[in-house]
Amino acid sequence: MGQGQSDEHGSHHVSTEQLSHELALRFAKKCFTPLEITHFKDVFKILADEQDGIQYWKEETLCRFLVIPDALGPGPLIYQMATYLGAFPFPSLAPSILTIEAMLKVVVIMTERYGTVLKRGRKDRNKLLFRSLAVFDRRMSSVAEKPSQEILDSVRREKLEKVDTSDAVLEEARIQAAGEEPASARGFSIDKPANDEDEDEDDDELALAALDSLDAIEVFKYDQRADTKIHHAQIPVDNFRRLLMLLLIIAPLDSQESLSRHAQRLTPARIESLRQVADSILWSFTPEQNAGIVYHSFNKIIPASLPYMFDGLNPLFEHFLFSKNIDLSKRKRSSASNNPMTSPTTSQVPDTPLEPLLPREGDILSLDILSQLSFFIKGSKLFRRLRPLYLGADAGFSLGSIEQKVFNWRAPSILLVSGTRLGSAPDGSRERAFADSLPPKRFSDGASGNESNGKVTFGVYIDVPWKHSYKEAIGGSDMLLFQLSPLHEVFCASTLSKDYVTFTKNGVGFGCPPPRAKAVSGLPSHTVLGPVSLMLDSSLEFGVFTHDSTGGGSFHPSQTGNSDWQDRFEIENLEIWGCGGDEEAERQRAAWAFEEREAEARRSIRMGKDKEADRALLEMAGLVGNHNASGGSMG
Numbered sequence: 001m002g003q004g005q006s007d008e009h010g011s012h013h014v015s016t017e018q019l020s021h022e023l024a025l026r027f028a029k030k031c032f033t034p035l036e037i038t039h040f041k042d043v044f045k046i047l048a049d050e051q052d053g054i055q056y057w058k059e060e061t062l063c064r065f066l067v068i069p070d071a072l073g074p075g076p077l078i079y080q081m082a083t084y085l086g087a088f089p090f091p092s093l094a095p096s097i098l099t100i101e102a103m104l105k106v107v108v109i110m111t112e113r114y115g116t117v118l119k120r121g122r123k124d125r126n127k128l129l130f131r132s133l134a135v136f137d138r139r140m141s142s143v144a145e146k147p148s149q150e151i152l153d154s155v156r157r158e159k160l161e162k163v164d165t166s167d168a169v170l171e172e173a174r175i176q177a178a179g180e181e182p183a184s185a186r187g188f189s190i191d192k193p194a195n196d197e198d199e200d201e202d203d204d205e206l207a208l209a210a211l212d213s214l215d216a217i218e219v220f221k222y223d224q225r226a227d228t229k230i231h232h233a234q235i236p237v238d239n240f241r242r243l244l245m246l247l248l249i250i251a252p253l254d255s256q257e258s259l260s261r262h263a264q265r266l267t268p269a270r271i272e273s274l275r276q277v278a279d280s281i282l283w284s285f286t287p288e289q290n291a292g293i294v295y296h297s298f299n300k301i302i303p304a305s306l307p308y309m310f311d312g313l314n315p316l317f318e319h320f321l322f323s324k325n326i327d328l329s330k331r332k333r334s335s336a337s338n339n340p341m342t343s344p345t346t347s348q349v350p351d352t353p354l355e356p357l358l359p360r361e362g363d364i365l366s367l368d369i370l371s372q373l374s375f376f377i378k379g380s381k382l383f384r385r386l387r388p389l390y391l392g393a394d395a396g397f398s399l400g401s402i403e404q405k406v407f408n409w410r411a412p413s414i415l416l417v418s419g420t421r422l423g424s425a426p427d428g429s430r431e432r433a434f435a436d437s438l439p440p441k442r443f444s445d446g447a448s449g450n451e452s453n454g455k456v457t458f459g460v461y462i463d464v465p466w467k468h469s470y471k472e473a474i475g476g477s478d479m480l481l482f483q484l485s486p487l488h489e490v491f492c493a494s495t496l497s498k499d500y501v502t503f504t505k506n507g508v509g510f511g512c513p514p515p516r517a518k519a520v521s522g523l524p525s526h527t528v529l530g531p532v533s534l535m536l537d538s539s540l541e542f543g544v545f546t547h548d549s550t551g552g553g554s555f556h557p558s559q560t561g562n563s564d565w566q567d568r569f570e571i572e573n574l575e576i577w578g579c580g581g582d583e584e585a586e587r588q589r590a591a592w593a594f595e596e597r598e599a600e601a602r603r604s605i606r607m608g609k610d611k612e613a614d615r616a617l618l619e620m621a622g623l624v625g626n627h628n629a630s631g632g633s634m635g
Helices: 002-011 016-031 034-047 059-066 075-085 100-110 126-133 138-161 165-177 205-213 217-226 237-250 268-285 295-305 309-321 328-333 367-373 399-406 429-436 582-603 611-620
Strands: 049-051 054-056 234-236 292-294 386-391 413-421 455-462 480-485 489-492 501-504 507-510 532-537 542-547 565-579
Touching (some): 034 309, 059 309, 075 126, 237 309, 268 367, 386 399, 429 542
Antiparallel strands (some): 386 565, 455 480, 532 542
């Protein structure tokens, strides 16, 4: 018993630097292969600066390696995030110096490889990313600046007392991951805390899981006293806008694809387009009410409307695991020469051309809107997987055109519609007829965001093939109804009602019940609108989006606000894009060919090879020949 008390007392003397070192060792051993560790070490050391025997990365080095576009200006923000994550799981050590151990933790967190070590950690990193982006008040900022020098001094002391611990950590991890016997055993003998379930609401679950894996929860809780409460922090609006623009650029990135491919297309017009899309997302966090993005709105909006927004960071930081200097084919080709080693960011082989992200851009769907869609629809369903089925500007605005071009697509599809809000009083006979077909308007227009011209864009992800739905609606639980501008909102399918999609002669509805066959006596024959719904009229000239915060329909109401609104708008563009590849397109072509053969067969009358006999038969039927002869009496 006395021994247990001694161990418990000794656990408080274990420094945060030692625990951070132990966590880096576990990450290196459990989250990477030996080859990946070799690549990582090569990438880090070639570009590292050195001072007093300590190798580290500067902001310029990190931004140059990741090819962060200067035109967008997010470089300092990415460096800020890295210096915070490098101190994980001890916020009091942030901002950290980006040593090889710190960068290892940054890569683990950014690529979400921590699951093999942090068994109790949630599979998201949103709270940790918010902390890395947030700005605290001056008192807390000054406290957070001190550990950076402290950790540098600690690393220097270790450098003098021992061999290079960074190399030792990674080398031992590589040996153990390869199944070899390590040279020495490492670790700490620390008792588990007696009560680790009494967690403060501001404790980061990933950090708690990290320290739990090291049996050091109590040390973490002690360190938390130096950390600013998360609810007192905000992300500056301008910083978040710059991050959003970068996330839109890297959304389609592959792990071995350089960001320079996409950065080369950053013309002034493209940057303005990125800013508009980023502002639509930004306004979802209601910055007009706050000086910055607070954690409450960040934590509600991202899971509900932007669940995949940070996915582009994974392939971006996986570039640390691909050093071009260790490429075996290049080493063979250069073995006869004595050329110095090139930078891991410089390729000796020109990049191979990739298939375009879109076969063509539409009037609504651009590359930036495509990236916005990938923030809530998995990118594997979108990038290089969309095909234009119906473009209103080309095919004409009619239900018949939609039926002809879309109904044979046997895979999910995405409908996008944009237009301009109608005035409070109908202007002209067509607007008046549309208003008369709807129930009286009970809600005001939706928020305007940065759009002063009344432009709106809505969309639907349809998870089933299209067909007529006179008796019952079609669709499934994976459907999504969404607004892209002026605000970004996503409304998931509900099981309270299954009126997901209706396609009838009266128009196209999403979240609206099928129209009645006959008007009920004594009731007006208005179009029935669902609590959360989108309806396009039969002429595809007008549309209406309704949001009733009480819900109860086929789509859940907004998870981020309780306001009610209704936007009635004149349709300007309408597009339907198919989600699928060559196989789905071939099935559609086969269905079109079959329908064409059937139509040709119906148009042709083929009665036999004897044309004279066929003609005589037709004359007897009175279909051809002399029709003036009088018929016999029936009487």
